[in-house]
Amino acid sequence: MEIGALVGIFLSVVLVNNFVFAQFLGICPFLGVSRKVDMAFGMGCAVTFVMTISGVVTWLIVHGVLAPIGRQFGNPEALYFLKYVIFIMVIASMVQLVEMYLRKFFPALYVAFGVFLPLITTNCAILGACLLIDMNDVYQRSLLKSAVFAFGGGIGFMMAITIMAGIREHLRFSDVPKALQGAGITLLTACILALAFMGFAGIGK
Amino acid sequence: MNKFVNESWLVLTLGVVFAALLAGAQTSLSARIVVNRTRALNEAVAQVVPDTQKIEALAVAGYDRDVFRCLDADGKLAGWAIDAVGMGFADKIRLVVGLSPDTTRIVGLKVIENVETPGLGNKISEDDWAGQYRNLDAGRPVVVHKRPPTAGANEVQAVTGATISSKAVTTIVNEALARVRPALQQQQ
Amino acid sequence: MAEANDTNLAQFKAGILDNNPVLVQLLGMCPTLAVSNSVENALVMGAAVIFVLTMSNLIISLLRNLIKPHVRILIFTLTIAAFVTIADLALKAYVFEVSKKLGPFVPLIIVNCIIICRAEVVASKRNVWRSLADAWGCGLGFTMALCILAVIREMLGAGGITILRDLGWVWHLDAKTFEPHAWVVMIMPPGAFLTLGLVIGVVNHLRAHGARKRGG
Numbered sequence: 001m002e003i004g005a006l007v008g009i010f011l012s013v014v015l016v017n018n019f020v021f022a023q024f025l026g027i028c029p030f031l032g033v034s035r036k037v038d039m040a041f042g043m044g045c046a047v048t049f050v051m052t053i054s055g056v057v058t059w060l061i062v063h064g065v066l067a068p069i070g071r072q073f074g075n076p077e078a079l080y081f082l083k084y085v086i087f088i089m090v091i092a093s094m095v096q097l098v099e100m101y102l103r104k105f106f107p108a109l110y111v112a113f114g115v116f117l118p119l120i121t122t123n124c125a126i127l128g129a130c131l132l133i134d135m136n137d138v139y140q141r142s143l144l145k146s147a148v149f150a151f152g153g154g155i156g157f158m159m160a161i162t163i164m165a166g167i168r169e170h171l172r173f174s175d176v177p178k179a180l181q182g183a184g185i186t187l188l189t190a191c192i193l194a195l196a197f198m199g200f201a202g203i204g205k
Numbered sequence: 206m207n208k209f210v211n212e213s214w215l216v217l218t219l220g221v222v223f224a225a226l227l228a229g230a231q232t233s234l235s236a237r238i239v240v241n242r243t244r245a246l247n248e249a250v251a252q253v254v255p256d257t258q259k260i261e262a263l264a265v266a267g268y269d270r271d272v273f274r275c276l277d278a279d280g281k282l283a284g285w286a287i288d289a290v291g292m293g294f295a296d297k298i299r300l301v302v303g304l305s306p307d308t309t310r311i312v313g314l315k316v317i318e319n320v321e322t323p324g325l326g327n328k329i330s331e332d333d334w335a336g337q338y339r340n341l342d343a344g345r346p347v348v349v350h351k352r353p354p355t356a357g358a359n360e361v362q363a364v365t366g367a368t369i370s371s372k373a374v375t376t377i378v379n380e381a382l383a384r385v386r387p388a389l390q391q392q393q
Numbered sequence: 394m395a396e397a398n399d400t401n402l403a404q405f406k407a408g409i410l411d412n413n414p415v416l417v418q419l420l421g422m423c424p425t426l427a428v429s430n431s432v433e434n435a436l437v438m439g440a441a442v443i444f445v446l447t448m449s450n451l452i453i454s455l456l457r458n459l460i461k462p463h464v465r466i467l468i469f470t471l472t473i474a475a476f477v478t479i480a481d482l483a484l485k486a487y488v489f490e491v492s493k494k495l496g497p498f499v500p501l502i503i504v505n506c507i508i509i510c511r512a513e514v515v516a517s518k519r520n521v522w523r524s525l526a527d528a529w530g531c532g533l534g535f536t537m538a539l540c541i542l543a544v545i546r547e548m549l550g551a552g553g554i555t556i557l558r559d560l561g562w563v564w565h566l567d568a569k570t571f572e573p574h575a576w577v578v579m580i581m582p583p584g585a586f587l588t589l590g591l592v593i594g595v596v597n598h599l600r601a602h603g604a605r606k607r608g609g
Contacts, residue, residue, distance in 0.1 A: 027426060028420070178601065184593045184597065194583040323581070
């Protein structure tokens with residue numbers, strides 16, 4: 001397995017196809033949790049953690065459970081209509097398990113993540129990552145590439161939310177028009193950041 | 206045990222009911238979906254090889270994508286069509302390239318999937334631009350230039366402001382031809 | 394969220410205007426940004442959301458007295474996931490090209506905050522008619538918000554609006570003289586953020602203005 005290909009996938013999903021700025025995933029927490037840098041960074045870490053695990057587990061379930069059972073009926077894709085239901089159940093359980101595990105073995109980390117963990121279940125970035133892996137032929141053939149993609153997606157999200165938090169901390173001292181306060185100015189800032197990230201396109205070549 | 210059943214009987218019942226509902230939806234709609242999936246490819250093949258009435262898929266050793274033998278209304282060979290994929294500027298580009306029956310000339314090109322920049326790289330999917338490939342020599346690589354092509358030199362002109370997308374298409378075409386043509390020539 | 398809607402009709406209207414899920418409640422932004430790059434995408438997505446929201450609110454309202462508190466989120470999610478799968482299959486069968494352009498956002502309706510929120514706040518507590526009124530109000534409100542954004546983005550970004558190629562109808566509104574000058578960035582991500590930010594700003598301004606006039 002070429003390291004080059006994996007680095008390529010990682011850079012592509014962090015810079016070129018950033019989950020927030022290019023693929024519109026995880027916008028709700030991006031707007032809601034990006035007020036302070038340390039909160040944002042914590043959320044980013046939690047999301048990366050859950051996203052990587054969920055990506056790997058859903059891949060394994062599709063290839064290790066659904067496909068073999070389907071093959072018994074003559075068509076490996078026979079049970080694929082159950083995918084969405086299974087994916088969301090897996091993600092909800094993963095979050096639950098991660099929460100219990102952290103509370104028992106890493107209480108300091110559990111307190112640090114705080115209220116973010118339960119919120120992550122409805123974070124569309126997690127389900128989005130699992131779906132994107134599922135829709136892509138290249139990742140379907142390789143668990144390692146899927147894992148790198150999921151990890152990179154989380155890191156990209158973390159970068160986006162942390163940058164935004166840094167900017168918003170400064171914006172607090174600016175004179176924002178009343179109508180644009182909150183969501184409005186955050187979205188306009190995101191517009192400029194998205195434009196900046198567009199400059200990374202073409203790195204893939 | 207009783208407590209477990211008490212709490213979760215609804216979840217389990219709903220699970221079974223929904224699974225049945227989904228299985229029903231899947232069986233009734235899957236035929237249409239399969240047709241939809243192949244429609245874009247079949248329409249593209251009919252477009253790049255003129256006079257195509259019937260398409261037969263054939264397997265080419267060492268090439269894992271579709272290759273088609275195109276037959277006209279009389280059942281005679283009208284040409285060949287090759288489905289090819291490669292990396293573009295933004296993401297993957299998928300196209301179908303048509304060859305003459307003797308595999309010496311390119312008779313058509315259609316880009317069927319791309320996510321290039323709208324208004325710029327996206328223009329590779331326009332028939333006007335793709336039409337440049339018609340009648341080019343399939344035996345030597347096609348070359349992309351920014352200026353209009355010289356007659357007889359197997360060249361195409363890149364989309365203005367989208368050189369990388371244009372070069373990507375040409376690379377995909379050249380590679381597909383190099384890998385598939387030898388096998389097709391043996392078929393004859 | 395204080396919902397002082399006395400009648401079903403008021404509930405319906407609230408979903409469209411006062412309590413618009415996207416522009417007022419600020420929910421469901423991911424699909425809003427992603428799908429508003431063309432009016433066709435917006436309409437199809439809106440239809441899918443209306444379908445899922447209606448069925449979800451209906452079923453949950455019918456079962457509301459049987460749902461135990463501990464498992465209610467699980468039941469909501471299961472119901473929503475099932476109907477989203479049905480909607481996805483239907484879209485793939487009947488409007489395949491649009492379904493491809495919508496990409497992962499149709500299955501992402503499962504985690505769309507709007508639907509889970511309405512299930513929690515209305516469907517699990519009110520009768521069937523109220524829940525349906527709410528579903529249609531919020532669904533229409535969502536579709537409307539999406540279309541407003543899509544019209545702006547597609548007109549400025551592509552120079553014209555084209556819908557329903559898949560079903561064989563083409564309704565094309567052309568601003569041909571504008572097309573060569575189209576601001577392509579509008580149909581790309583920055584344009585999405587820009588349009589939504591400005592529209593929300595306008596909506597906030599109108600609401601504050603309205604509140605001031607009413608002496609609020």
